[in-house]
Amino acid sequence: MARQATGAAQRVAVAAETLRDEKFNARRIELAEAALETLGELGFARTSLREIAQNSAFTHGVFHYYFSDKLDLICCCVRHYKAKCVTRYDEVVTTARSRDELTEGFLAKLAATLENEARMHRLWYDLRSQAMFEPAFRKDVLEIDKSLEAMIWRIATRYAELGNKRPASSPAALYALFDGLFQSALLRHLANDEKAVPDLLDEVRRLLPTIC
Amino acid sequence: MARQATGAAQRVAVAAETLRDEKFNARRIELAEAALETLGELGFARTSLREIAQNSAFTHGVFHYYFSDKLDLICCCVRHYKAKCVTRYDEVVTTARSRDELTEGFLAKLAATLENEARMHRLWYDLRSQAMFEPAFRKDVLEIDKSLEAMIWRIATRYAELGNKRPASSPAALYALFDGLFQSALLRHLANDEKAVPDLLDEVRRLLPTIC
DNA sequence: CAGCCGTCTTGACGGTTGTCCAAATTATTG
DNA sequence: CAATAATTTGGACAACCGTCAAGACGGCTG
Numbered sequence A, B: 001m002a003r004q005a006t007g008a009a010q011r012v013a014v015a016a017e018t019l020r021d022e023k024f025n026a027r028r029i030e031l032a033e034a035a036l037e038t039l040g041e042l043g044f045a046r047t048s049l050r051e052i053a054q055n056s057a058f059t060h061g062v063f064h065y066y067f068s069d070k071l072d073l074i075c076c077c078v079r080h081y082k083a084k085c086v087t088r089y090d091e092v093v094t095t096a097r098s099r100d101e102l103t104e105g106f107l108a109k110l111a112a113t114l115e116n117e118a119r120m121h122r123l124w125y126d127l128r129s130q131a132m133f134e135p136a137f138r139k140d141v142l143e144i145d146k147s148l149e150a151m152i153w154r155i156a157t158r159y160a161e162l163g164n165k166r167p168a169s170s171p172a173a174l175y176a177l178f179d180g181l182f183q184s185a186l187l188r189h190l191a192n193d194e195k196a197v198p199d200l201l202d203e204v205r206r207l208l209p210t211i212c
Numbered sequence C: 001c002a003g004c005c006g007t008c009t010t011g012a013c014g015g016t017t018g019t020c021c022a023a024a025t026t027a028t029t030g
Numbered sequence D: 001c002a003a004t005a006a007t008t009t010g011g012a013c014a015a016c017c018g019t020c021a022a023g024a025c026g027g028c029t030g
Helices: A008-042 A048-054 A059-068 A071-087 A090-095 A100-114 A118-131 A133-160 A169-191 A197-210 B008-042 B047-053 B061-068 B068-085 B092-096 B097-118 B120-131 B135-161 B169-192 B198-210
Strands: none
Touching: A008 A048, A008 A059, A008 A071, A008 A118, A048 A059, A059 A118, A071 A133, A090 A100, A090 A133, A100 A118, A100 A133, A100 A169, A118 A133, A118 A169, A118 B097, A118 B120, A133 A169, A133 B169, A169 A197, A169 B135, A169 B169, A169 B198, A197 B169, B008 B047, B008 B061, B008 B068, B008 B120, B047 B061, B061 B198, B068 B120, B092 B097, B092 B135, B097 B120, B097 B135, B097 B169, B097 B198, B120 B135, B120 B169, B135 B169, B169 B198
16 A cells, blocks of 8 residues: 555565564474374374474474464465475476386385375375365365376376377376375385285386376 | 084073174164264264264263274274175166166266265275274275275276276276276365366266276 | 563363263063 | 163263463563
């Protein structure tokens, strides 16, 4: 409104405020990251704010200072989680110079994240299921799902491109396929099925050429 | 052990015991069915035994008479749920005399169950996610998953048979694909996306011929 | 230094949870 | 019918939950 009349003092004040906001937001992310630790360990149903606090360097009161609500905290967790996983395969996609290179790079990342970040993945599936009950989660979850679909689609189109072809199915179907396979492999892996990872890799290796 | 020496009285006693056991088990299933009602409404995380009891004709004490534990109750729910859903498409599979008939019958059932039994389906996805955290659920969940995979496989092989072909992919990949598509459609449907069901049907209709 | 402000701690609150149990009720047996 | 067992009830219990608020802490400004 009165922006043109803003004096130097006011400009300084505004700058200070945005700095505070940034600091505030950075702290929120710190707390969300700590919360993700416990959420990945226990799952949504069994995780309380006190447990989150105890497994972190913070006290349970801080969480209510930075988040209006438990849902608010978990929504922030979900949003933060998104940024971490959507670019997982991008480096492989941009650097691979052949179909084989892309396949092997993709499979390596796939196996690594399934084994090393299993807790985060199961949390994602947990929260996506929660979104079916809790409307507050839906927007973020649907958004992440779209991002993951796009991520898979980038891999598929690049793979097709390297073979001078075009993907044979829709982005939605392709994502559904990979997501379903990954979800199943994750469950088996968590159940100590040692064939879970190799079976997934075999399946994907066989599938890629038939799809593009 | 001493079965050959069993007298008439003992045989009667044994019969009475098995009768009691059957009655006991029938009651368990009654209770599990009542519990499924509330679980489908609220999800695993938010469902308490008292809530289950309040939404049913039973008191909360009865549940502890028939189940040792909350997990015991929910395991029984999951097992009972299995029987209800695994045969959903079997009639269509056995009666269809052409590919079109099978396709349309399958799609009709798919749309109907997605719209009318959405709460049970979201509960299934919820509990499958829970199995990634709670070892007690894993055995039953993996078993149900296998049954559902077999169910999809029966549809696919019949569809292929009616076209004198053979399914082009593995049972696991096929199940992953349909499960992923269904899960995504369910979430969108619950988020009041009116295109969720038609989009799913379009996708499946397009997919079936390319797979078999 | 005094005062203020953002940050954080701590303890308390009402309500809910799973579990247990003694008593009441119903069914079954002798 | 009496008595014994099976079933059901509903309240008590400790533990835990999310939320809140009063106050402590520490840095910054005037």
